[in-house]
Amino acid sequence: MYLGRFVQSGFRNLEPLDLTFDPHVNIFLGENAQGKTNLLEAIYFLALSRSHRTNNDRELINFDQDFASLAGRVHQKQVDIDLRLVISKKGKSAWVNRIEQPRLSKYVGHLQAILFSPEDLELVKGAPALRRRFMDLEFGQVNPEYLYFASQYRQSLQQRNNYLKQLAKREASDKVLLSVLTEQVATSASEIISRRYRYLAGLNRYAASAYQAISGAREDLTVIYRPSAKTIAPGNDAQTIKAKLLARFAEIEDDELRRATTLLGPHRDDLEFQLDGKNAHLFASQGQQRSIALSLKLAEIQLIKELTGDEPILLLDDVMSELDQHRQAALLNFIHGKTQTFITTTDLEGISQEIVKQPRIYYIH
Numbered sequence: 001m002y003l004g005r006f007v008q009s010g011f012r013n014l015e016p017l018d019l020t021f022d023p024h025v026n027i028f029l030g031e032n033a034q035g036k037t038n039l040l041e042a043i044y045f046l047a048l049s050r051s052h053r054t055n056n057d058r059e060l061i062n063f064d065q066d067f068a069s070l071a072g073r074v075h076q077k078q079v080d081i082d083l084r085l086v087i088s089k090k091g092k093s094a095w096v097n098r099i100e101q102p103r104l105s106k107y108v109g110h111l112q113a114i115l116f117s118p119e120d121l122e123l124v125k126g127a128p129a130l131r132r133r134f135m136d137l138e139f140g141q142v143n144p145e146y147l148y149f150a151s152q153y154r155q156s157l158q159q160r161n162n163y164l165k166q167l168a169k170r171e172a173s174d175k176v177l178l179s180v181l182t183e184q185v186a187t188s189a190s191e192i193i194s195r196r197y198r199y200l201a202g203l204n205r206y207a208a209s210a211y212q213a214i215s216g217a218r219e220d221l222t223v224i225y226r227p228s229a230k231t232i233a234p235g236n237d238a239q240t241i242k243a244k245l246l247a248r249f250a251e252i253e254d255d256e257l258r259r260a261t262t263l264l265g266p267h268r269d270d271l272e273f274q275l276d277g278k279n280a281h282l283f284a285s286q287g288q289q290r291s292i293a294l295s296l297k298l299a300e301i302q303l304i305k306e307l308t309g310d311e312p313i314l315l316l317d318d319v320m321s322e323l324d325q326h327r328q329a330a331l332l333n334f335i336h337g338k339t340q341t342f343i344t345t346t347d348l349e350g351i352s353q354e355i356v357k358q359p360r361i362y363y364i365h
């Protein structure tokens with residue numbers, strides 16, 4: 001698939017735009033702080049209805065405007081699809097082929113996008129929240145139910161945490177209500193965790209070979225899920241995971257009441273990256289971390305292709321200058337000229353000649 005026409009207004013510092021992108025390579029060229037990343041972010045937002053760098057959609061609306069509007073035409077193998085999103089201070093609305101969608105989980109998935117940015121280097125050694133965000137963004141776009149359960153989970157988790165606080169302050173004492181809330185949390189949690197296992201297994205089918213191609217090294221990259229409820233294991237189905245969560249919740253009830261918050265579940269789980277069985281969080285060099293992060297994204301492209309039969313689009317923010325010629329060549333090899341690619345850069349010099357052969361260049365100023 002590729003994104004053809006793209007129209008926007010009111011998104012961050014961008015002037016109103018009406019562009020038609022090249023199906024292959026598009027380069028956004030400009031000085032610092034001109035809006036290159038903002039344009040990539042706008043495309044990413046059109047695809048996922050979420051930003052890669054903020055959870056607060058209001059930040060995306062231009063300081064002097066009340067709303068931002070994004071629209072694009074997606075060209076797929078068979079049909080074209082029109083997407084439209086409006087972000088206002090009250091929330092966002094989404095249309096597919098001019099029909100307003102009742103839920104964002106119905107909207108997401110029509111344009112699949114993989115974004116790689118300097119922040120992704122934090123994926124290996126940064127806070128666990130970054131790795132959870134990675135899973136939520138990547139798996140949400142291949143599985144609408146993942147998004148649905150994630151939003152259910154957020155709601156029931158908040159209710160349960162509020163109730164634990166009330167119990168702790170002795171404003172409430174009904175343990176039956178707590179067990180109802182625990183049951184709700186465990187239901188959506190188990191659906192999320194089982195899907196995370198499933199899609200991580202998919203990523204692992206491609207991650208090692210992507211890593212070897214990108215780094216030129218022979219090490220095996222594997223991604224391992226680290227559940228906060230340690231009794232949960234790979235291969236468990238949602239029902240088993242739910243039963244194990246409920247058993248663990250029963251064991252830690254006193255602790256949760258004392259700390260007045262939910263201590264187990266997808267919001268506490270983490271990922272571990274291993275190179276030849278060694279924890280990359282502890283041992284990986286800067287270069288290895290960069291290669292791990294990039295190979296995960298490339299593995300994700302292949303996984304999406306496997307699951308949907310179509311290519312996602314690839315957004316590369318400021319990464320070319322960070323990759324040497326060898327890694328750029330490896331990246332090119334992966335793209336094969338088939339994946340529509342958007343690249344931001346402050347100058348064309350650091351970019352491999354092969355990439356700039358016939359790109360469409362947009363000057364952002």
Ligand code: ATP
Nearest residue numbers: 012013032033034035036037038059060061062063
């Ligand atoms: P660099 O090369 O340094 O990465 P860039 O071209 O990627 O620069 P952007 O990150 O896209 O730059 O940001 C450009 C400008 O957008 C920033 O100076 C920022 O102040 C401005 N900006 C961010 N959010 C908003 C907003 N909501 N309204 C108006 N301007 C904004």
Ligand code: MG
Nearest residue numbers: 036037038318
């Ligand atoms: Mg930038």
